[in-house]
Amino acid sequence: METIYEKFKTYGAESLSNHELLSLITSNKESAKKVLDHFGSLRAIGKEHFQSIAFQSGIEKKEAERLNLCFEVGRRYNTENLSEEIKITSPESAAAYLSPRFRDLKQEKFIVLFLNNAKILESQLTVSTGSSSATVVEIKQVVKEAIVREARSVILSHNHPSGYMKESAADINITRQIKDALDLVQIAVDDHIIIAGDQYISFRNKELL
Structure with a gap:
């Protein structure tokens, strides 16, 4: 049976479900299920501090820290401007x-x-x-x-x-x-x-x- 990691290596990250992505990040399928079941969506998880994620969902603090770091990378990627100059006139x-x-x-x-x-x-x-x-x-x-x-x-x-x-x-x-x-x-x-x-x-x- 193909593992999540093998699926990732063969087909890329875009082929993974939210649960599978979180499973790889936390290295724990059960923790991924807990956090998704509790918060309901990736965006809801991304709004929380790692301590809040751990406390509310019951996952380990280290797992919550990894999730928090991943969402922060995503936020910075999303807000990074491709232009060296940002002009604000309105x-x-x-x-x-x-x-x-x-x-x-x-x-x-x-x-x-x-x-x-x-x-x-x-x-x-x-x-x-x-x-x-x-x-x-x-x-x-x-x-x-x-x-x-x-x-x-x-x-x-x-x-x-x-x-x-x-x-x-x-x-x-x-x-x-x-x-x-x-x-x-x-x-x-x-x-x-x-x-x-x-x-x-x-x-x-x-x-x-």
Whole structure:
């Protein structure tokens, strides 16, 4: 009888079912079944931290760690841009770049994009990671990094893991504080993008800047 590994060697990874793929990654068919039965889909597994995978499904921690690493490789592959230059000139292009980076996160994360004079992305920085409903942003850090990186403008961004499609009073307040601080050093805030599930909010579109 042909083993899963032999099937993989003969026909390639694309020939394997989800259960077979997870069986090879974890080296345990029973663990693969447990995790699939509990979470129901690969995407649901990919949203979880390895400790959560192990605790909820009952598989070994080392097996959960392997799964977590594989999903992280997949996320990075999916978000890696083939172009050396990423030009962000509109809320739509900003959301297209940011959405894959935020979509499946269960915690709020605040990311700042640093752009040059031609609106080309030079670098980015995760300023903070918070709970499922809040994150704390240090305004001084944002200003310092923008100056050090010689940015001409920035795009602020964070996610709403709940999928709630409305900016909060806190979102508006932190945006105004960062904008006021950056205005003093002549660095513009082009937008603040909030990713909420498969949708987004643009402060520029809503005239909140």
